[in-house]
Amino acid sequence: MVGMVIVSHSAKLAEGVKEIAEQLNDGSVQIELAGGVDGDIIGTSPVKIQNAIERLKDKKAILIFFDLGxxxxxxxxxxxxxxxxxxxxxxxxxxxxxxxxxxxTVQASTTDDIDSIIKIAQESKDIEKI
Structure with a gap:
């Protein structure tokens, strides 16, 4: 199984992305959030990201998705x-x-091939390929 961490400067944005993805998740993917910093402040926290990753430590692979540089x-x-x-x-x-x-999330429900999961995520930049 695959785990994913959604890293966003906004906790609400991370929650919204997870909400959409969970509608397409067949249970194959565990999605953790690392959005915002304490107190609903916009920003990112390496410790929050570390904790999200550690909650997925038993997964075959952990994919980190992020919003800004x-x-x-x-x-x-x-x-x-x-x-x-x-x-x-x-x-x-x-x-x-x-x-x-x-x-x-959709790809991980059909395969546990990490390369193909990452490839389909990256190809989502070009909507015509999906």
Missing amino acids: SAVMSSEMALELLDEEISGKVYLVNAPLVEGVIAA
């Missing part, structure tokens, strides 16, 4: 806080947040 930096910092056993199965996915999470 600094969310990537926070995700990279979170990876540095993890044990190598966990960080070695984490993938930062360069894909549109909404379309990427949804495409990956």
